Amino acid sequence: xxxxxxxxxxxxxxxxxxxxxxxxxxxxxxxxxxxxxxxxxxxxxxxxxxxxxxxxxxxxxxxxxxxxxxxxxxxxxxxxxxxxxxxxxxxxxxxxxxxxxxxxxxxxxxxxxxxxxxxxxxxxxxxxxxxxxxxxxxxxxxxxxxxxxxxxxxxxxxxxxxxxxxxxxxxxxxxxxxxxxxxxxxxxxxxxxxxxxxxxxxxxxxxxxxxxxxxxxxxxxxxxxxxxxxxxxxxxxxxxxxxxxxxxxxxxxxxxxxxxxxxxxxxxxxxxxxxxxxxxxxxxxxxxxxxxxxxxxxxxxxxxxxxxxxxxxxxxxxxxxxx
Amino acid sequence: xxxxxxxxxxxxxxxxxxxxxxxxxxxxxxxxxxxxxxxxxxxxxxxxxxxxxxxxxxxxxxxxxxxxxxxxxxxxxxxxxxxxxxxxxxxxxxxxxxxxxxxxxxxxxxxxxxxxxxxxxxxxxxxxxxxxxxxxxxxxxxxxxxxxxxxxxxxxxxxxxxxxxxxxxxxxxxxxxxxxxxxxxxxxxxxxxxxxxxxxxxxxxxxxxxxxxxxxxxxxxxxxxxxxxxxxxxxxxxxxxxxxxxxxxxxxxxxxxxxxxxxxxxxxxxxxxxxxxxxxxxxxxxxxxxxxxxxxxxxxxxxxxxxxxxxxxxxxxxxxxxx
Numbered sequence: 103x104x105x106x107x108x109x110x111x112x113x114x115x116x117x118x119x120x121x122x123x124x125x126x127x128x129x130x131x132x133x134x135x136x137x138x139x140x141x142x143x144x145x146x147x148x149x150x151x152x153x154x155x156x157x158x159x160x161x162x163x164x165x166x167x168x169x170x171x172x173x174x175x176x177x178x179x180x181x182x183x184x185x186x187x188x189x190x191x192x193x194x195x196x197x198x199x200x201x202x203x204x205x206x207x208x209x210x211x212x213x214x215x216x217x218x219x220x221x222x223x224x225x226x227x228x229x230x231x232x233x234x235x236x237x238x239x240x241x242x243x244x245x246x247x248x249x250x251x252x253x254x255x256x257x258x259x260x261x262x263x264x265x266x267x268x269x270x271x272x273x274x275x276x277x278x279x280x281x282x283x284x285x286x287x288x289x290x291x292x293x294x295x296x297x298x299x300x301x302x303x304x305x306x307x308x309x310x311x312x313x314x315x316x317x318x319x320x321x322x323x324x325x326x327x328x329x330x331x332x333x334x335x336x337x338x339x340x341x342x343x344x345x346x347x348x349x350x351x352x353x354x355x356x357x358x359x360x361x362x363x364x365x366x367x368x369x370x371x372x373x374x375x376x377x378x379x380x381x382x383x384x385x386x387x388x389x390x391x392x393x394x395x396x397x398x399x400x401x402x403x404x405x406x407x408x409x410x411x412x413x414x415x416x417x418x419x420x421x422x423x424x425x
Numbered sequence: 426x427x428x429x430x431x432x433x434x435x436x437x438x439x440x441x442x443x444x445x446x447x448x449x450x451x452x453x454x455x456x457x458x459x460x461x462x463x464x465x466x467x468x469x470x471x472x473x474x475x476x477x478x479x480x481x482x483x484x485x486x487x488x489x490x491x492x493x494x495x496x497x498x499x500x501x502x503x504x505x506x507x508x509x510x511x512x513x514x515x516x517x518x519x520x521x522x523x524x525x526x527x528x529x530x531x532x533x534x535x536x537x538x539x540x541x542x543x544x545x546x547x548x549x550x551x552x553x554x555x556x557x558x559x560x561x562x563x564x565x566x567x568x569x570x571x572x573x574x575x576x577x578x579x580x581x582x583x584x585x586x587x588x589x590x591x592x593x594x595x596x597x598x599x600x601x602x603x604x605x606x607x608x609x610x611x612x613x614x615x616x617x618x619x620x621x622x623x624x625x626x627x628x629x630x631x632x633x634x635x636x637x638x639x640x641x642x643x644x645x646x647x648x649x650x651x652x653x654x655x656x657x658x659x660x661x662x663x664x665x666x667x668x669x670x671x672x673x674x675x676x677x678x679x680x681x682x683x684x685x686x687x688x689x690x691x692x693x694x695x696x697x698x699x700x701x702x703x704x705x706x707x708x709x710x711x712x713x714x715x716x717x718x719x720x721x722x723x724x725x726x727x728x729x730x731x732x733x734x735x736x737x738x739x740x741x742x743x744x745x746x747x748x
Contacts, residue, residue: 238586253683256579262685263561264717269682274675274713276599284715352597357683359592360576362585390597392607394587 110173113158113213114416116220117179119143119195122154123408126161127416129173129424131231135165136412147190147201155210174423175215176415177203178223184265188217216422218259220411222268224404225252226259226421227414228367232405237365241357242404243270243350245372248283249291255361259418271295273353293349296325296372299342303328306338313338329375340378347379351386351401358391358399369404376403433496436481436536437739439543440502442466442518445477446731449484450739452496452747454554458488459735470513470524478533497746498538499738500526501546507588511540539745541582543734545591547727548575549582549744550737551690555728560688564680565727566593566673568695571606572614578684582741594618596676616672619648619695622665626651629661636661652698663701670702674709674724681714681722692727699726 109129116123118141125136139157141150162169180193188204190196204215218226225234225242234240234254244250249271253260260267271291272284279288280298292298303323307316314336315323332339350368357363368379383401391399406413432452439446441464448459462480464473485492503516511527513519527538541549548557548565557563557577567573572594576583583590594614595607602611603621615621626646630639637659638646655662673691680686689710691702706724714722729736 255583260578260684262716263687264681264685264721266716267683267685269716272682272713272715273679275597276601277675277712278599278601286713286715289713352600356596356679358587359595360590360680360683361583362587362590364586389600389609390595390612392595392609393585393589393592398587 111167111171112173112416112419113161113175114412114414114419115154115158115175115177116223116411116415117141117150117154117177117196118220119180122150122157123412124154124157124161125409125412125416126165126167127413129420131413131417133409133413135161136409137161141196143196147196147198148206151201151203151206152210155207158211169212172213174419175207175211175213176223176417176419176422177207177215177217178220178411178415179203179217181219182266183217183219185217185261186265188215190217214419214423216419218415218418219252219266219268221250222252222259222261223414223418224369224406224410225254225268225414226417227406227410227412228369228404229254229259230417231413232410233367233402234365237400239361239363240365240367241270241354241363242367242369245294245296245350245368245370247297248295250370253361253363255363258421270353273356275349275352290349290353294346299325299328299346302342303338306342311338315339325372329378332375332378343375343378344382346372347382348386348389350379351383351388352390353386354383354399354401355387355390355392358387359393362394364394364398365400365402367402367404369406369410373403434490434494435496435739435742436484436498437735437737437742438477438481438498438500439546439734439738440464440473440477440500440519441543442503445473445480446735447477447480447484448732448735448739449488449490450736452743454736454740456732456736458484459732460484464519466519470519470521471529474524474526474529475533478530481534492535495536497742498530498534498536499546499740499742499745500530500538500540501543501734501738502526502540504542505589506540506542508540508584509588511538513540537742537746539742541738541741542575542589542591544573545575545582545584546737546741547692547729547733548577548591548737549740550729550733550735551692551727552577552582553740554736555733556690556725557688560723562684562686563688563690564593564677564686565690565692568617568619568673568691568693570620571618573693576684576686578686581744593676596679598672598675613672613676617669622648622651622669625665626661629665634661638662648695649697652701655698655701666698666701667705669695670705671709671712673702674706674711675713676709677706677722677724678710678713678715681710682716685717687717687721688723688725690725690727692730692733696726
């Protein structure tokens with residue numbers, strides 16, 4: 103295992119609000135080994151970056167690898183951030199401001215690093231090795247507290263001149279719709295994020311609608327709990343998940359018309375509600391898609407699960423530093 | 426002029442419902458000579474294509490050129506069409522069905538030809554030699570009876586796997602909005618096309634709203650007439666043009682978020698209403714754009730006017746057949 107082909111390996115890091123996932127990845131996208139450490143946001147960025155460097159060193163040691171076996175490190179982080187400058191500009195989740203991730207870790211590790219938005223890294227992962235690997239144009243939605251995403255086309259990740267492409271949750275679908283945390287009205291995220299579903303369930307309860315959750319403590323009303331109620335036939339819960347899926351479909355159909363995107367991949371915790379979301383996604387997409395035959399458009403669940411970001415980050419390191 | 430550098434030239438053709446524009450174009454995008462013939466839709470596709478071949482031959486003869494001076498022909502046509510197959514599949518305007526434009530004209534002219542959607546050709550023209558030449562990602566809207574468009578990124582036209590990318594008029598902006606000719610509800614085109622403005626002016630008159638156009642014969646109420654009324658201060662006319670611009674801005678802001686598109690170019694007859702459209706476009710874009718600093722986004726008029734399609738088609742011929 104030590105003296106093999108001399109193939110250079112990659113390190114992929116996926117920085118999340120509660121945990122950092124990292125892995126040793128081949129240039130074919132296979133996971134050789136991987137690990138996870140808690141983020142411990144309260145300790146601040148220097149501490150987190152230092153512990154990530156140590157964890158990567160330990161991973162290499164555990165597998166009998168040297169730093170010279172590694173081509174580069176890919177690092178996925180919540181944004182906004184700048185890949186060009188290697189800096190995380192601002193993350194509400196982590197409360198980081200202008201953190202020079204690339205410079206810090208390149209110095210600590212002695213390896214080249216590329217920094218990307220976490221949702222973009224996940225999109226690249228699914229495009230490279232997951233559900234989107236057959237697609238010409240793939241759109242990934244990451245469904246969680248918010249709605250993020252990424253777009254791959256021309257066999258590459260679309261980063262955009264502002265380094266911030268793929269803000270799919272902020273396509274306005276109805277300017278008369280509810281306000282989004284971004285301040286605008288009627289963004290996809292304001293309909294389809296976990297937060298939006300919880301918000302509207304609380305509104306429904308407050309306005310006296312008949313739902314099995316009306317007796318439940320407000321703090322216990324999560325998107326997961328609402329999904330379970332929907333699965334048990336609760337009409338309000340079903341309506342909210344249906345709308346979430348319908349809006350995801352409508353947004354997808356818009357991207358069929360604009361880009362001819364032909365594969366839509368849904369990942370993130372809320373994609374677990376697939377049995378309710380999927381038919382609603384199809385229905386919503388039929389209300390907008392017209393630039394391609396509908397049967398040629400694919401709507402599928404992500405395949406790489408929580409490894410998508412780590413694998414994608416490694417792929418982006420290969421893209422940046424591979425020959 | 427005859428015995429110059431030996432540079433190969435291009436022919437660009439822009440097929441429209443009433444006229445065919447064509448030109449002899451250098452590989453730098455400069456017009457050497459150009460002409461125009463009536464389309465005469467009623468005579469059918471064979472007649473039109475034959476007259477185009479004759480017109481191109483005459484153009485060459487007039488300029489003392491031979492066919493061997495020409496690298497290739499670019500042909501812009503209303504769609505849907507297939508560039509790969511060289512076939513116009515269906516055009517409501519021209520009433521063409523499965524017309525093999527590429528095979529027919531390649532045989533007649535003895536020159537290679539590439540067929541593209543007319544709005545895509547215009548987009549490529551503006552990107553290559555017009556308002557978008559500084560942009561990394563440029564979106565062109567063609568504002569006329571309907572709303573068409575095209576997207577250029579990665580220094581290329583985005584065609585898409587369905588060969589039908591850039592259907593910008595069919596981004597749904599409000600599923601509760603008016604019905605679009607495509608059958609869906611609340612498409613951009615259903616708010617911002619000339620047809621939509623005329624439709625809603627007639628509705629406003631029928632419902633007794635106070636407008637200077639209420640005494641005008643219905644058949645004389647065109648978008649141009651409504652624009653003149655708006656310029657003269659008519660409140661209903663102003664409201665309709667404001668909404669048209671606002672929706673164009675909202676759609677543009679969505680593309681800022683999805684693609685980081687940073688330049689939006691507005692062409693077509695209705696872009697003549699720029700003085701009213703432009704401020705409304707900015708206002709609409711502010712209601713959706715959030716993925717780039719607003720001041721970095723450009724909203725401009727097209728520069729090539731009615732030559733955009735012809736120049737762009739020539740550019741696409743160079744793209745397809747240039748070394």
